[in-house]
Amino acid sequence: MPQMIIANRLVDGAVVFLAPGAGWTTALASGVVIDDEAEAQRLLGAVKQLEARSPVIDPQVIQVKVEGGSVWPIEIRELIRAFGPTVRTDRGDTDWEAMPGITRQSGDRREPGVTRVNKNSKE
Amino acid sequence: MYRYDEFDQQFVAQRAAQFRRQVSRRLAGELTEDQFRPLRLMNGLYLQLHAYMLRVNTPYGTLSSRQMRQLAHVARKYDRGFGHFTTRQNIQYNWIKLAEAPDAIADLGEVGVTSIQSSGNCVRNITSDQYAGCARDELADPRVYCELLRQYSFLHPEFSYLPRKFKIAITGSPNDRAAVAVHDIGMRMHNNERGEMGFEVLVGGGLGRTPYIGQTIRKWLAPEHLLSYVEAILRVYNMHGRRDNIHKARIKIIVNQMGIDKFRELVDQEWEQTKDGVLKVPDDEVARIKAYFAPPPYEKLADGKAELTMLRKADPIFDRWVRGNVVDHKVPGYAIVNVSLKAPGRVPGDITAETMDAVADLADRYSFGEIRVNHRQNLVLVDVKQSELHELWQKLVALELATPNLGLLTDIICCPGLDYCALANARAIPIAQDIAHAFSDIDEIQRIGHFTINISGCMNACGHHHVGHIGILGVDKRGEEFFQLTLGGSSDQHASLGDRLGPGLPQAEVPGAIRKIVDTYFTMRANDERFIDTYRRVGIEPFKVSVYGAETARAH
């Protein structure tokens, strides 16, 4: 199963993904997808070795899937980390409608652009 | 309200400078995350799913309009223009950058607002009755003693590395609005047989993974012994609390493990050594603090009920709001106004910077410049003239702060949940919004009456689900979000923990389950009794059957 490495950036807490060339990116789509699980662990170990000098905190390996030419985290927690809260448009750039398996449910929502995400929807 | 003097101001400034140094050391790699984490937690800074979250204290739920405006400033300058009020009289900012946190904290310190010890294994924000000083049913004003304890607990050198967090609440009214029975130390002010005011002290209450109702360790404590007695409890806890397992580290665990009598013995043994020593609370300090809580310059007014009744008859929407959100004040001619942050569709407890400023203006105009925070994530203006209620109400309506649902079904307590919180198993906010949407008819929820729904996204119970009439707990079942319901919890002076209703429900089924519970309540309700009273009378079976059907109910 394809994997990526996710973390929080130390200086501002932003969610980042390990990028090609061992940098970090806030854009999920620019993160490096690792097919070999052992390789993912090796990369994780290298990141952790930096300890106090690392630009990130709490790096973890996460499972992703590749669908329609794009990468999506499997777990809802990482979807939310990648795309922001489902209840506000804090990040301004979230297009929840574009997520496979995620549908927008209409309802009487007072806040502009707020969508409700139901991962279990059958639509 | 309390105003910082030169000592308080200096202390806060030094604390802010210390934290600035700690952040610099962390960013320079001189501190590991492990070494830094407790330091930032003791300054209220969490790492959450998307960013750092800063939790700021509103001590015993009190804010001045000036402080509220500074909260708005912090929301605008360092965050994304809003904040979130919690169940412990705090406000949280969700999008803070570590590098900017020292500046935000310094800005708050300028107006006497701190994030000190809002997290960490230390004594947290001391919470109290949001109507303190104003409620008709109040026996004594707890704020003086909250302030004494606040100062005592700030950077206490002996108790900054406790086994776990420590929460204290004090109520001055027999109608407990401060949930003292589910705190590590809870105190109820009352008179002894000689008519002297003092504290009943409860210990070992708490929610979370293993909830407990607090037990009485001492029936009556003289106010002069407040600090020495609390110190004795804290010292016994610091020395004997478990440090081997984070889930067994609260004081409630050792109190229940050894029993309240043995625990009391240990505390009394310790207290014997210190009760008449340097921690005795001097009268002049009590007097000094009491002066800050002197009543504001109330006008001498007649009771305004008659005039109010006429206005209410003329305007049924205004009438509904008065019935729902306005509470009697002990001074004739005045009223307590609850400002709802629960408009349908909103995130419960959230407030924008603009609204914070607007509330500050309303406080200045209508309530002597003071704002309170209650435990259901709403605000309160405690000193409003009855003659000005109608005018204030119209302004609140324009700000969408007038939903008349205080203590009713849509006055939902809701933690941030998986949308924000790294600890959560499930999202809580969408559930709250769905329920509020399903019960948007105000007349219906007023007919249902007092009905509390508390939602937690995980077992840490920040949404206080154990003590909701209905509690909703988010759980992770095979990677999907499920919600477990409990019934019959209560956080007042008849505190009780909710009973599990049955297997977890998927998100889509929760509003319907609430509807079934309400319908069952209506069929069984006797003499207009509250839901909680019906539940206590008939038990859980009828509700189980109603939600799950007879067969499933039998199986579980």
Next chain:
Amino acid sequence: MSLIKGGHLVEDTFVDASGGETIPASGPVIVNLAQWQAQRDALLARGTPLGLRLHSDQSPEAIADDIQHFALIALEFPKFRDGRAYSYARLLRERYGFKGELRAVGDVLMEQVFFMVRTGFDAFDLQQSPDPVADFQTALRDFSVWYQPTGDGRPTAMQLRHRTR
């Protein structure tokens, strides 16, 4: 060792046998509680300064009556987050009247030094610090105002407000 006492880097004159090593025939030595309880008379007979090292789960209540025999008591912080020794320090100083060297050992870091000083420690093994003297001085300057009385007798904010001691 990076032992700070009186704000300076000092030599540790004590031999530490508290790890179970053989106790030398003479000279200042630090023992653990089990060694003290098993060899009490022999240790007292040595006639040279005696030190005791306590683990974080060993309350000084166990040696309350023997305080006068120790020139040094070392309290362990196995992890800096384990705060039991702060209580032990106050009991030693304020309840049992210990006047000797009260030494913080283990995971002792600059950011906790201020609390240690306030609870009665006067010696600090700052082994993780690259510049122990500088770190110690920095920590000490963090606060000039505090709210709680501890045995160090320095005035609290409350006392300063009302000009009492």
